[in-house]
Amino acid sequence: MPQHTRRGNDDFKFDLAAPAGWSYAPGDTIIGNLMRKTPIVTPDATIVFSFEGRSEVKITQPSRNISRNTSRNTSVYRDNWPICKSQPFTVHKGPLHLAPGSDEVLSWPFSLNIPLKPMATGPGSNIDPRRTFLPRDTSHPAHQTLPGSFAAASKSFMSDRESLDFVEYYLTAHLRYMHGGSYQTCEAIYPISIRQSMPSVHRLGVPVTVTSQRLISSQRLLPGMENAGLSFKQHAQRFFGSSKVPQFSCTFRLTVPVSIQLDDPTPLQVQLEIMPNLERSSDAIKDTAQNIAVLRLQVVLRSQTADRALSSAFGIEHSNSFDQTDRRDFPFSPPLVITTGKKSEPLHLGNQLQLILTSHGLQCGSQRTRQTPGPHPSFIYPDIITHNIRHTHTMDWRIDVKIAGETETERFSTRVHIIGPA
Structure with missing residues (x-):
């Protein structure tokens, strides 16, 4: 799955109380509103949102089984590791009404605390210690601090091997409502930039x-x-x-x-x-x-x-x-x-x-x-x-x-x- 991009329009979107390009630190609070400007009349609507973070790897390399008639045959390997995932928060449940021609905007305020560290990755998790970069010592900063947003890509022209790696965080929200006898859904996505935190115990060290x-x-x-x-x-x-x-x-x-x-x-x-x-x-x-x-x-x-x-x-x-x-x-x-x-x-x-x-x-x-x-x-x-x-x-x-x-x-x-x- 590629990196998430911002998604939203007058039907449904995020509006955060932060300037464009703002980055958050672990432990910060995200404050904002979910908004709808498009007219709507429905007896039943539900709005939920959540916050997620993940570490994604995509490796593309030549396949071993290459046909003579195929100029390019590759295999793609992916690994998607969840860093953090909040429980869905319900900000509205019930009827909605916004008349056509109205200058009003439907708005639902929310706030969410960014976690300080990743989800548990210690002995109780399903990580094979031989197949992870994480140290076995769970007191290591990699287990105790949330990794910052990250992206890197590389292509080797000699071997045709490509890598696409990223760490991303994002808000997602869904508006599900009854319309014409069936349910319709609107989705909004807002990528969140997280700054890499510096552990308080860390020192710059002696040169x-x-x-x-x-x-x-x-x-x-x-x-x-x-x-x-x-x-x-x-x-x-x-x-x-x-x-x-x-x-x-x-x-x-x-x-x-x-x-x-x-x-x-x-x-x-x-x-x-x-x-x-x-x-x-x-x-x-x-x-x-x-x-x-x-x-x-x-x-x-x-x-x-x-x-x-x-x-x-x-x-x-x-x-x-x-x-x-x-x-x-x-x-x-x-x-x-x-x-x-x-x-x-x-x-x-x-x-x-x-x-x-x-x-x-x-x-x-x-x-x-x-x-x-x-x-x-x-x-x-x-x-x-x-x-x-x-x-x-x-x-x-x-x-x-x-x-x-x-x-x-x-x-x-x-x-x-x-x-x-x-």
């Missing part, structure tokens, strides 16, 4: 530091040789690894966040240090401070979605996974400089760039950063885990530096937990 060792060989490491041209002999010595060529050993230390809250105006904690390893460096340059130019920082936020669905016929599990990337380049002009030595200080790249993560991607100050080509999400969702969908994130970091006239590139990859806006 993590990742390291990488680098060994640079060049005559330009020597004092006074920083910008010197090298002779053919010097190039040959460097190429063949001659012991006459000075070597500089250093450690790249990149400190990055382990958790990021969307739309937080505080710059991301991204800090770069380059520490010399004197024990592994040549004696001729141990007392020489090296100037290292930071040319560019590239950040890739990789959104990773995994899904699963069971074959209704044989109970066979089908799964898929796909990535979407938000790739941003930050060239530094002029380059930032790190000078090794006793007075060396780290570069606070996050503060330097005023780098933040919004629901629409990485931003540098008030401007959205330049995005490199490639598949990317139009919206950044927080991490979520449901029975059939798992959405997580990693960040890839690339740093281009220039040491002794040579351009070097360091790459790091870290897991990051994306939290919903406050």
Whole structure:
């Protein structure tokens, strides 16, 4: 079943006391009215409404039994998991009368509290723990917090496999009334956007530091040789690894966040240090401070979605996974400089760039950063885990530096937990 879209007209519709595009948090109260403007005269009418949430997966993949006369033969596997479902609420039962030409509107007010957490998914439920993304520990936040609205889709041109995953919430209402000796029914649907809640016990955590060792060989490491041209002999010595060529050993230390809250105006904690390893460096340059130019920082936020669905016929599990990337380049002009030595200080790249993560991607100050080509999400969702969908994130970091006239590139990859806006 596809995602629900808004449905309603003068015959029957929802009118919520919230601006267009409003999103609710778990525990909020939805307030509104059910309305009818079309004339009606009936001795018997019933109006009921309810609130539902579900996690839906649709996996399309090539069928194994492909006929020679068939250009495309696919199998579709679906999994629909209820997240929450209210009991039907009756807001009217009895006769209705709205005369033709009347300026009046029939209206039935209602209010409904959004639940704080999903329906029970613990040992008493029918979930096979081997076929669910939900942790077995029922105290895990995935069992205790309502997942936010979510949508992701992917198509692999190599395998012809497609995925469509979403988490949705919606109000439905039915007006059933007697007309001309039979009952007629009008339906109204109103999708509800739910923000991912942040558990009160959650903390953003201590940033993590990742390291990488680098060994640079060049005559330009020597004092006074920083910008010197090298002779053919010097190039040959460097190429063949001659012991006459000075070597500089250093450690790249990149400190990055382990958790990021969307739309937080505080710059991301991204800090770069380059520490010399004197024990592994040549004696001729141990007392020489090296100037290292930071040319560019590239950040890739990789959104990773995994899904699963069971074959209704044989109970066979089908799964898929796909990535979407938000790739941003930050060239530094002029380059930032790190000078090794006793007075060396780290570069606070996050503060330097005023780098933040919004629901629409990485931003540098008030401007959205330049995005490199490639598949990317139009919206950044927080991490979520449901029975059939798992959405997580990693960040890839690339740093281009220039040491002794040579351009070097360091790459790091870290897991990051994306939290919903406050």
